[in-house]
Structures are given as structure tokens and as C-alpha cells.
Amino acid sequence: HSKRKGTGEVSLFRQDFADAVSKRVKLEEQLRNAIKQNEFELYLQPQVNVESKPTGAEALIRWRQSDGRFVSPADFIPLAEETGLIVPLGYWITERACQILQQWQQNPDKAKMQLSINVSAKQFQQPEFVEQVQLLVEKYKIQPHRLKLELTESLLMDDISSVTNKIKRLKRLGIEFALDDFGTGYSSLSYLMQIPFDTLKIDVSFVRNMLDSREKAQIVHTIIQLGESLKLNIVAEGVETEEQFNYLTRLNCDTFQGYLFSKPVPESEFLADKTAP
Ligand code: C2E
Numbered sequence: 001h002s003k004r005k006g007t008g009e010v011s012l013f014r015q016d017f018a019d020a021v022s023k024r025v026k027l028e029e030q031l032r033n034a035i036k037q038n039e040f041e042l043y044l045q046p047q048v049n050v051e052s053k054p055t056g057a058e059a060l061i062r063w064r065q066s067d068g069r070f071v072s073p074a075d076f077i078p079l080a081e082e083t084g085l086i087v088p089l090g091y092w093i094t095e096r097a098c099q100i101l102q103q104w105q106q107n108p109d110k111a112k113m114q115l116s117i118n119v120s121a122k123q124f125q126q127p128e129f130v131e132q133v134q135l136l137v138e139k140y141k142i143q144p145h146r147l148k149l150e151l152t153e154s155l156l157m158d159d160i161s162s163v164t165n166k167i168k169r170l171k172r173l174g175i176e177f178a179l180d181d182f183g184t185g186y187s188s189l190s191y192l193m194q195i196p197f198d199t200l201k202i203d204v205s206f207v208r209n210m211l212d213s214r215e216k217a218q219i220v221h222t223i224i225q226l227g228e229s230l231k232l233n234i235v236a237e238g239v240e241t242e243e244q245f246n247y248l249t250r251l252n253c254d255t256f257q258g259y260l261f262s263k264p265v266p267e268s269e270f271l272a273d274k275t276a277p
């Protein structure tokens with residue numbers, strides 16, 4: 001009896017596994033097609049200063065399937081990384097960001113803004129990554145310091161000397177760097193000191209619970225102080241309430257991003273005059 005039950009569990013597990021695999025294979029196929037058909041769009045989420053004035057934006061990719069459904073980047077970026085599809089996709093993201101920056105340069109309201117893009121480990125590891133970015137900056141004639149690359153701590157762990165080397169080459173061109181989701185990974189102070197980041201982004205998980213948890217508040221406080229002593233710009237992610245904004249302002253945080261100011265919006269709606277017809 002118990003043996004039969006065991007077998008049943010195994011086949012149930014196999015069924016689940018088979019379902020998961022076929023779902024994944026299907027998503028991979030759809031992703032491959034999406035790249036060919038260009039079903040992606042960069043949405044922009046403003047970043048604001050203490051006066052709530054926009055200083056730039058983060059580009060966040062959106063995949064709108066042919067049936068109109070959106071697939072979250074949290075669901076397809078990991079798959080794109082595993083399959084290597086992030087390489088062509090990441091190139092598309094970088095080029096699209098440069099096109100947006102070129103447009104902004106011709107608009108006095110936006111000419112001084114920075115645009116941040118998220119760069120995946122696999123993309124960054126490509127031997128030609130530095131040259132590709134350089135060529136795009138030249139092609140679109142953008143001021144390099146308007147473009148900021150967001151990297152995560154896990155990427156730094158890969159091969160610290162090769163990563164540092166690439167960052168330094170891009171910094172020499174004028175490109176800026178942000179360390180994304182700071183505090184969630186394993187990066188240590190020694191990494192931070194070795195790598196010339198311009199910006200630290202406090203992860204949304206700290207900001208979310210900051211007002212209910214002394215521990216989270218202390219972490220936020222410490223990150224901001226660390227940023228100050230390293231002379232980095234500090235961006236708080238996921239700011240949703242006035243209370244969070246006020247608290248962060250009192251701690252001397254200088255840049256804010258979150259639903260309180262705006263959700264990510266299509267490029268055409270970014271800082272569009274909503275009173276216009
Ligand atoms: P991330 O880079 O840390 O982006 C911040 C995420 O927080 C975004 O989710 C954004 O929509 C969300 N967010 C912003 N404000 C708030 C808020 O006030 N409350 C809450 N709850 N969330 C907020 P999104 O767009 O779903 O992206 C998720 C992650 O997917 C990103 O995290 C990034 O790691 C990755 N991703 C997004 N776009 C790209 C891309 O173009 N390239 C790569 N490589 N990764 C991307």
C-alpha cells in the first residue's frame with residue numbers, strides 16, 4: 001500500500017516537472033519570436049530630487065505579447081539570461097536607451113536628464129560589451145554621462161578584476177554606474193571601494209518596511225551614511241508614501257523613485273504635459 005502511494009507521488013512529481021519544462025520551453029519559444037517581432041518597449045520611471053523634480057529615469061523593459069498580455073520582466077529576464085537571449089535583448093535595450101537620450105538632448109526640459117538601464121551579468125560579460133556601448137554612444141551622439149548602467153551585486157562576484165576593468169574602461173568614456181538592489185546581495189565594502197560607482201540604489205525591500213522595522217530603518221540609515229562618505233548619489237527605490245519620502249529626506253537621501261511620484265510609463269508619456277489636449 002505504502003509503496004503504491006510512493007509511486008503515485010513520484011509520477012505526480014514527474015507530471016509537475018514535465019509541465020514546468022513544457023511551460024518553460026513554450027516561454028523560450030515565445031521569447032525568441034518576441035525578439036524577432038520586436039514586442040518589447042522601454043517604460044520609463046522618473047527619479048526625482050528632494051523637491052520632487054525629475055532628474056532622470058530608469059528604463060524598465062515591458063514585453064507585450066501579440067494578444068496584448070504583458071509578461072513581467074521578473075518572469076522573462078531570468079529565462080533570457082539562462083538561454084543567452086539576453087544578449088540580443090540587452091543590445092536592443094541599450095540602443096533604444098541611446099535613441100531616447102538623443103531625443104531628450106533636443107528638448108530643453110529633458111536635455112540634462114540621465115537615463116539608467118539595467119544590465120544583466122551575461123550581457124556585461126560579453127567581450128564586446130564595452131565597444132558596443134561606445135559605438136552606440138557615438139552613433140547617437142549622446143553625452144556619455146547621461147547614460148547610467150545599473151549593475152547588481154551578484155554580477156560583481158563573477159570575476160571581480162575583469163568586471164572592474166570593464167567598468168573603468170566605460171567610466172573613462174564618461175558612462176556612469178549604479179549599484180542596484182544594494183543590501184540584498186553579498187557585496188562587501190571592499191568591492192564598493194574598488195569599483196568607482198556613482199550611485200547606490202537602496203533596495204525596495206528596505207524602503208517598504210523601513211517605518212515598521214527598526215532594523216530596516218537602521219539599514220537604510222547606514223546605507224545613506226555609507227553613500228555620503230563615499231560621495232555617492234543615493235537613490236531610494238520603491239517610495240510609495242509621503243511618510244517614506246519625508247523620512248528618507250530627513251536621512252539625507254538625495255534621489256527618489258517609486259509609485260508616489262509615478263509608475264513606469266511609456267516613453268511618449270514621460271513628463272508629458274497632461275493638461276495639453
Ligand atoms: P529593478 O531594476 O530593481 O527595478 C525596480 C522595480 O521596482 C521595477 O519592477 C519597478 O517597476 C518596481 N517599482 C518601482 N517603483 C515601485 C514602487 O513604488 N513600489 C513597488 N512595489 N515597486 C516599484 P519591474 O519593472 O517589474 O522590473 C523588475 C526587475 O526586472 C528589475 O528590478 C530588473 O532587475 C529587471 N529588469 C527590468 N527591466 C530590465 C531591463 O531592461 N534589463 C534587465 N537586464 N533587467 C530588467
Ligand code: MG
Nearest residue numbers: 058118150180
Ligand atoms: Mg534597476
Ligand code: MG
Nearest residue numbers: 180181201237
Ligand atoms: Mg532595484
Ligand code: MG
Nearest residue numbers: 180181203204
Ligand atoms: Mg530588482
